[in-house]
Amino acid sequence: MRRDTFLKTMAALAAAGALPLAARAAANVKMMIPANPGGGWDTTGRALGKALQDAKVADNVSYENKGGAAGALGLAQFVNASKGDPNALMVMGAVMLGGIITGKPPVNLSQATPIARLTSEYNVFVLPANSPLKTMADVVAQLKKDPGSVKWGGGSRGSTEHIAAAMIAREVGVDPAKINYVAFRGGGEATAAILGGNVTVGGSGYSEFAEYINTGKMKAVGVTSATRLKGINVPTLKEQGINVELGNWRGVYGAPGITAAQRKTLTDMVLAAMKSKAWTEAMEKNNWTPAVLTGPAFEKFVDDDFASLRATMVKSGMV
Amino acid sequence: MTNTQKMQSAVGAGVLLIGLALAAGALSIPAAAGYGGVGPNFLPWVVAVSLIACGVLIVREALTGGFRAMDPPSGAERAYWPAFAWVSAALLANAALITTLGFILSCTLCYMLAVQGLRRAGGQAAGRPVGLAIDAATGAAIAAPVYWTFTKFLGINLPGLTQSGWL
Amino acid sequence: MDILDALMQGFATAISPVNLLWAFVGCVLGTAVGVLPGIGPAVAVAMLLPITAKVEVTSSMIFFAGIYYGAMYGGSTTSILLNTPGETATMVTAMEGNRMAKSGRAGAALATAAIGSFVAGTIATVIVTLFAPVVAEFAVKLGPPEYFMLMVLAFTTVSAVLGKSTLRGMAALMVGLAVGCVGLDQISGQPRYTLGKPELLDGIEIVLVAVGLFAVAEVLYAAVYEGRTAEARNPLSKVYMTPRDWRRSIPAWLRGTAIGAPFGCIPAGGTEIPTFLSYAMEKKLAKGDNLAEFGNQGAIEGVAGPEAANNASVTAALIPLLTLGIPTSNTTAIMLGAFQNYGIQPGPQLFTNSAALVWALIASLYVGNVMLLILNLPMVKLWVQLLKIPKPQLYAGILIFATVGAYGMRQSTFDLLLLWGIGVFGLLMRRYDFPTAPVVVGMILGPLAEAQLRNAVSIGEGSFMVFLQRPMSLALLVVAVAIVVLPRLVRAWKRRK
Numbered sequence: 002m003r004r005d006t007f008l009k010t011m012a013a014l015a016a017a018g019a020l021p022l023a024a025r026a027a028a029n030v031k032m033m034i035p036a037n038p039g040g041g042w043d044t045t046g047r048a049l050g051k052a053l054q055d056a057k058v059a060d061n062v063s064y065e066n067k068g069g070a071a072g073a074l075g076l077a078q079f080v081n082a083s084k085g086d087p088n089a090l091m092v093m094g095a096v097m098l099g100g101i102i103t104g105k106p107p108v109n110l111s112q113a114t115p116i117a118r119l120t121s122e123y124n125v126f127v128l129p130a131n132s133p134l135k136t137m138a139d140v141v142a143q144l145k146k147d148p149g150s151v152k153w154g155g156g157s158r159g160s161t162e163h164i165a166a167a168m169i170a171r172e173v174g175v176d177p178a179k180i181n182y183v184a185f186r187g188g189g190e191a192t193a194a195i196l197g198g199n200v201t202v203g204g205s206g207y208s209e210f211a212e213y214i215n216t217g218k219m220k221a222v223g224v225t226s227a228t229r230l231k232g233i234n235v236p237t238l239k240e241q242g243i244n245v246e247l248g249n250w251r252g253v254y255g256a257p258g259i260t261a262a263q264r265k266t267l268t269d270m271v272l273a274a275m276k277s278k279a280w281t282e283a284m285e286k287n288n289w290t291p292a293v294l295t296g297p298a299f300e301k302f303v304d305d306d307f308a309s310l311r312a313t314m315v316k317s318g319m320v
Numbered sequence: 321m322t323n324t325q326k327m328q329s330a331v332g333a334g335v336l337l338i339g340l341a342l343a344a345g346a347l348s349i350p351a352a353a354g355y356g357g358v359g360p361n362f363l364p365w366v367v368a369v370s371l372i373a374c375g376v377l378i379v380r381e382a383l384t385g386g387f388r389a390m391d392p393p394s395g396a397e398r399a400y401w402p403a404f405a406w407v408s409a410a411l412l413a414n415a416a417l418i419t420t421l422g423f424i425l426s427c428t429l430c431y432m433l434a435v436q437g438l439r440r441a442g443g444q445a446a447g448r449p450v451g452l453a454i455d456a457a458t459g460a461a462i463a464a465p466v467y468w469t470f471t472k473f474l475g476i477n478l479p480g481l482t483q484s485g486w487l
Numbered sequence: 488m489d490i491l492d493a494l495m496q497g498f499a500t501a502i503s504p505v506n507l508l509w510a511f512v513g514c515v516l517g518t519a520v521g522v523l524p525g526i527g528p529a530v531a532v533a534m535l536l537p538i539t540a541k542v543e544v545t546s547s548m549i550f551f552a553g554i555y556y557g558a559m560y561g562g563s564t565t566s567i568l569l570n571t572p573g574e575t576a577t578m579v580t581a582m583e584g585n586r587m588a589k590s591g592r593a594g595a596a597l598a599t600a601a602i603g604s605f606v607a608g609t610i611a612t613v614i615v616t617l618f619a620p621v622v623a624e625f626a627v628k629l630g631p632p633e634y635f636m637l638m639v640l641a642f643t644t645v646s647a648v649l650g651k652s653t654l655r656g657m658a659a660l661m662v663g664l665a666v667g668c669v670g671l672d673q674i675s676g677q678p679r680y681t682l683g684k685p686e687l688l689d690g691i692e693i694v695l696v697a698v699g700l701f702a703v704a705e706v707l708y709a710a711v712y713e714g715r716t717a718e719a720r721n722p723l724s725k726v727y728m729t730p731r732d733w734r735r736s737i738p739a740w741l742r743g744t745a746i747g748a749p750f751g752c753i754p755a756g757g758t759e760i761p762t763f764l765s766y767a768m769e770k771k772l773a774k775g776d777n778l779a780e781f782g783n784q785g786a787i788e789g790v791a792g793p794e795a796a797n798n799a800s801v802t803a804a805l806i807p808l809l810t811l812g813i814p815t816s817n818t819t820a821i822m823l824g825a826f827q828n829y830g831i832q833p834g835p836q837l838f839t840n841s842a843a844l845v846w847a848l849i850a851s852l853y854v855g856n857v858m859l860l861i862l863n864l865p866m867v868k869l870w871v872q873l874l875k876i877p878k879p880q881l882y883a884g885i886l887i888f889a890t891v892g893a894y895g896m897r898q899s900t901f902d903l904l905l906l907w908g909i910g911v912f913g914l915l916m917r918r919y920d921f922p923t924a925p926v927v928v929g930m931i932l933g934p935l936a937e938a939q940l941r942n943a944v945s946i947g948e949g950s951f952m953v954f955l956q957r958p959m960s961l962a963l964l965v966v967a968v969a970i971v972v973l974p975r976l977v978r979a980w981k982r983r984k
Contacts, residue, residue, distance in 0.1 A: 067898055074685055074899075103671070149355055149948045157673060181355045183631075183945045184674050184938075199630035199946055331919045335658050342665055345680050352675065357944030357951055360672040363937045364679060367664045374658035381654065389652040390920045395712030403710035404914075407886070408907060411703070414890055415903035427890060431883045434706065438879035441714025455880075462884050466891050478894070 028270070030059040031083065033091040034066045035075020042072070045119065045251050046092040048283035049271070055279035058270040059088075071100020071159075077108045083256040087263040090116065090271075094251035095306065099159045102311050110307075114255035114264055115300045117271050120284070121250040121292035123226040124162050125207045125235060127219035129198040137222040137241050140202055141173050148179040154191050154200030158184045161249040162204030164310065165225050167317035168245045169238065177317035195219060206249060207233070230290075250292055252299065268295050328382035336375025343368035406437025422481035423467045424460060431459030494616060497846030501854050506549050509542075510851050513550040514858050517557020532822060544829045545844050549851040551822050552805075556608065556855045559801050560863050563600040563794055567593060579762040583781065583789030590784040595728045598864065599736045599787055600794040605860040607744040607795035611802035612852045614748055619806050619849070631943035632953050636963035638936035640970070655921045663929020666691055673934065674941045686901040693930050695893050699906045700923040702889040704913025706882045711914065728787075735777065736791040739769055743795030748803045765796035802852065809837055809845055 030053055034046040043066065050062035067075035072093060083089035091113065101110060128134055134143065144151045148170070155162035163184065167177040183200055185191035192210075195203035196218055203210075203219070207230065213219040214235075221235040225247045229237055238245045255267050274280055275293055284291060294302055346364035353359040381387055410433035418426040432455045445451075467478055468486070481487050500506065516535075532551050542550070567584035580600060587596040669680045670690025681687040728736070746768065747761040769788040770781050780786040808819040831841055876884075893906040916923055943960075947953025954960045 065898070073688070077685065152946055152948075158675065181945055181948065183942050185942065194630055197630055328919065331915065334915075338662065338665070342680070349672075349679050350675070350677055353941075354675070355945040355949045356674055356941030357947075357949060358941060360675045360677045360679060363664065363933065364668050367661050367668065367933075371658065371661045371665070374654060374661060377654050378658065387652065387655070387920065393712070393918050393920065395708070396715060399711045400714055401711065403714060404707060407707055407710045408911075410883075410886060411890075411903065411907040411910070415900045415907065418890075418894065418900060418903065423894075427887045430890065431887055434710075434883035434886050435879045437710050438706075438714070438882055441710045442879065443715060444879070458880060459883070459887070462887050466887065478898070 028059050028088045029061045029063070030270075031086065031089045032062055032064045033075055033079045033083070033089065034064055035072035035079070035091065035093065035097070036066065042092045042094065042251065044283075045094075046090075048280065049090075049092070049119065049253065049274060052274035052277045052280035052283065053270060056270075056273040056277040058273045071103070072097040073100050073108075076101075076110065076113070079254075080108045080112045080257055085258045086256045087259050087267065089256040090267070091254045092251065093254055095161060095249050095310075098303075098307050098310050099164070099314070102307075102314055103159055110254070110303070112257045114257065114259055115303055116253045116255045116264070116268055116295065118250050118252040118292055118294040118299050118302065119271075119275070120289040121248040122206045122208065122290060123224050123230060123248050124165050124204055125210055125214070125221050125225075126162075126165075126223045127195060127203045127205075127210055127214065127221050128201075129195055129203075130218050130220060131198060132201070132220070134201070135220075137236075137238065137243070140222065141169070141243070143201075144170065144175050144180075145173065148175050149181045151181060151202060152200040153180060153182045153202055153204060154185060154194045155182070155204040156185065156191060158182070159314070160184075161206075161225075161247055164313055164317075165204060165245060165247045168247065168313055169243055171313070171316060172243050172245055177313070180317070248292070252294075252303075271295075322386075325382050325386055328387055329379050332375055332378030332380075332382050334375075335378055336372055339368050339371030339373075339375050342371060400441050403437040403441035406440065407434050410434040410437065419479045422487060423478040424463045424487055425481060427463035427466075428456055428459035431462065432456055435459075490616065493842065493846045494850060496843065497848075497850035498853075500545060500843065500847035501549060501850040506546055506847070506851065507854070509546045509550040510553045510854055510858060513553020514557040514855055514862055517554035517559075518561035518859070518862060519557075532825070544826075544831065544841075545847050547825060548822075548844065548848050549855075551825060552848060552851055553855050553858075555801065555819075555822070556798075556852070556859055557862075559798050560601060560604050560859050563604070563790075564597060567596045567600065567790070579766045579793040580790055582766070583785045583787075586783065586785030587787065587790065588785075592785065592787075595732050595787060596785070596790050598728045599732065599791045601860060601863045603736065603740040603743065603791045603795040604798040605856055606740045607747060607799040608802050608856045608859075609853070610744050611748050611799040612849065612856065614803060615805055615852070616849055619810055619845075630957075631939045631946055632957050632960040633963060635936060635939035635943045636954065636960045636967065638932055638939055640963060640967045642932060642936070652920070655919075656925050659916065659921050659923065660925040660929040663696075663926035663931075664933035666696060666926070667930040667933035673938050684901075686899060690934075691905065691930075692893075692902070693927065695902055695906060696909055696930060697927050698889050698893055699909025700913040700916070700926060702885055703906060703910030704917055704923070706886055706889075707910050707914040708917050709878060709882050712918070732787050735787050739765075739788040739791035740795040742768060742772075743792040744799040746792075747796035747799030747801075761796040761800045762793035765792035768792065805848075805852075809848075 030050065032046050032050050034043050036042040046064060050059070050064060053059035053062055067078050075091065076093070076097065079089070079091045093110070097110070126137065126140075128140070134140055140151060153163075153166045155166070157163075163182050166180055166182055170177045170180050183194070185194060191200075191203060191205065192213070194200045196213070202222075207224060210219055210221070214221045223238045223241060223243070224230055224233070224235050225245060226237055227239065227246050229235070229240075253271060255264060259267070272293070272295065275291075283289070342364060346361050346368050349359075349361035349364055351359040351361050353362075378387075410430040413433060414426050414430040417429065421429070432452065435455050439445075467480075501510070532554055535551075535554070563580045563584070567580060567588050584596045584600065587593065665680075667690070669687055671677070671681075671688055672679055678688060743761075743765040746765045766789055769786070769792040770778070773781060773786060773788060777786055777788065781789060804819050808822065831837065831844075837845055889906065890903065893902050894900075913923055915921075916926075943953055944951060947956075954964060
């Protein structure tokens with residue numbers, strides 16, 4: 002902890018202890034973070050909480066971390082414990098959908114109330130600098146010739162890069178169950194394997210590889226966004242005739258059984274928070290891409306994503 | 321067969337049972353290896369078979385003169401099971417009550433129960449009101465700062481009796 | 488020189504007031520933990536792991552390193568004074584140290600332990616400074632096949648080392664591997680041994696098992712079997728060594744360091760073997776009066792050597808942790824977990840990706856060593872006061888901390904029930920002389936080794952020949968086979984002669 006943050010924490014402690022909190026009227030938000038402290042959802046949830054306070058729509062935000070099973074444990078607790086609570090929020094995202102499909106928990110996401118999609122990150126596929134292959138087309142050509150010889154390196158099984166790899170295979174007419182996906186335990190290990198040329202092609206969120214791509218240690222051959230990412234000269238898969246678009250998005254859900262008016266209030270609170278300075282700073286610091294989507298459009302988006310994820314995972318033998 | 325040998329055989333049998341249970345579980349794990357050479361059921365089978373082998377060998381050691389290369393266990397010859405019950409009650413009560421009573425009260429109770437057990441094990445007088453009050457105070461004095469460190473300093477919410485983060 | 492520059496930068500970070508404070512708090516806590524029997528640095532770091540959620544990575548690593556070191560220093564104190572090794576690594580210290588204490592030389596024994604630890608820690612830190620980057624550079628070239636062979640290497644040393652009975656050690660290791668299997672398989676995503684419980688899908692936390700087996704089992708054991716065991720206390724004499732003590736200690740420290748440091752570098756070498764080796768060496772080299780002191784009044788070499796050896800190996804253990812991401816002890820295993828909580832994967836990339844952090848950590852080792860020596864010599868008397876807390880209160884207090892460690896991770900009451908179950912299991916293991924450390928080692932290495940094996944074969948496109956085709960993996964395989972086969976061949980050859 003830097004000294005200034007250290008001091009700030011101490012100051013905040015003193016303030017929290019000394020000030021009577023009931024003095025103002027804004028809501029006390031309870032934020033469920035269905036992951037252990039320190040991860041991506043945790044950062045998102047705490048940043049959103051800070052933004053809610055910064056935008057003065059929430060007075061106090063309390064966080065609860067409940068990690069496990071790609072968020073399914075936290076979801077179960079959220080659905081059971083905060084029924085009808087108009088001030089409860091839960092962080093979630095694409096990974097939770099994957100977790101629900103593979104883990105088959107006893108609760109369903111549709112029991113909770115969709116509020117908003119917040120951010121999104123797209124994947125990039127890279128080749129080792131000294132790879133004989135040069136473009137995505139080369140990768141596809143080799144994939145068609147011998148699926149086993151194309152070693153896809155990335156994060157754990159069911160991660161967005163894994164699903165994207167399976168989708169690419171399906172698009173180019175290769176059996177997705179035949180792809181040779183090497184699931185590494187942590188980001189660093191996958192990075193090492195790509196740098197060392199131990200895998201043919203690597204995939205990850207763009208920000209994780211940005212440094213290596215910029216320094217020429219990896220060659221980016223395709224991003225999974227619909228259009229080129231701002232300021233990044235890497236072709237999309239779609240441009241290259243591979244109809245694959247996949248983002249690792251994060252969003253928030255409200256408690257089950259809240260009224261339409263309560264849902265509207267919550268949505269407005271989140272939208273107000275998106276406009277706060279604290280949120281802008283968090284977006285910048287964490288390299289997130291804004292992807293705000295609310296109301297019925299968000300609900301439909303989740304349903305569609307759920308269906309397409311399930312289809313891909315079933316076809317590639319992940320489920 | 322001596323009593324020690326009986327107990328040691330039981331321990332060996334326990335290891336054997338764990339091995340068998342693991343083998344039973346391994347049956348339901350698919351074998352599909354993909355390009356990985358070995359499937360997800362490979363390690364479970366290795367472990368299950370090894371544990372079964374260890375179990376058999378341990379039982380054999382126990383039956384043929386007791387465990388080899390064994391340090392005599394420290395402490396008393398005979399177990400004092402009431403203390404086990406007290407300490408177990410401490411931990412289980414904590415598991416059962418932590419979400420309703422809150423961290424501090426639940427841990428204080430856990431502390432009091434454990435102290436009771438350990439005092440009885442040592443043959444000390446236990447259960448006098450003054451002693452209980454001191455134990456409650458000591459337990460709370462250990463648990464409360466820990467709780468505050470988590471909720472106030474580290475920002476991780478442990479369950480409390482109230483929402484204030486102080487109790 | 489690059490290394491020197493980087494190290495200076497590291498010092499600049501480590502010596503910031505806040506980090507110095509963390510180093511200090513870590514050293515104090517670590518020493519306390521080492522003095523208290525039953526809770527070691529692994530448990531202490533495990534219980535404090537939740538701070539990774541809030542505290543910045545450099546500070547928390549400096550903090551954990553302080554605890555790690557402090558515990559090693561503190562562990563020797565109880566070994567010498569009470570014949571109760573606070574840590575496994577200080578078991579040997581108790582052999583000669585406690586005899587010295589009984590013959591009124593507790594002061595000299597404590598001093599040689601403290602100064603010896605300082606000397607060994609400092610030399611080993613220099614080794615880390617100079618060679619860790621070299622090892623790191625070399626490590627970039629390694630891939631899953633080599634990692635898997637390193638795991639095999641680790642297994643060959645670990646299983647033979649931990650515990651007197653290979654059979655019971657193996658059983659414990661296998662239990663650890665089994666626990667490591669619980670959860671979703673990392674490669675295929677298939678659930679294994681989850682019994683339909685969603686809480687088990689993510690597997691069982693290593694921290695939970697460590698706290699259960701070490702802390703909770705210790706409390707249960709004390710309650711069930713040791714209620715009436717009297718604790719012997721010895722009056723603490725002056726903390727001071729005679730010139731003769733110095734003359735005998737200095738070579739022993741250096742020899743201990745020479746044995747300990749390479750063992751620390753070997754993945755999963757463990758800190759116990761070098762202490763025994765050093766003890767055996769000192770006894771073999773001693774002559775005349777000095778030799779006569781072994782096992783009688785207590786020989787100071789028998790304290791100095793092993794203490795230096797354990798500290799040297801503890802420090803050198805950071806090389807495989809930082810450069811290869813391989814934990815060689817319970818504590819480094821939990822430190823690895825701490826790194827991962829920050830999304831940092833110690834390994835080939837750490838020195839390039841997080842160079843500032845690594846050098847700050849290395850610099851803080853120097854700082855920690857000096858800080859501990861300053862703390863340890865005058866504070867010994869004070870720490871002994873902690874042991875005067877009556878056992879019931881002391882152990883009940885440990886239970887509260889165990890609860891925090893287990894519950895704070897996931898906030899799940901299921902984990903608390905599991906903690907109790909593991910504690911009961913540990914009680915049985917302790918009573919029947921099963922070593923508990925292999926369980927944790929198996930839990931850590933098992934899933935790692937399995938994932939590396941399957942990834943390696945995937946890279947070989949389904950062929951196991953990949954291990955023989957790559958020169959480094961082949962070399963490691965040969966070493967692993969040699970470790971298993973050579974001692975047996977030598978023994979057989981000697982018997983024939």
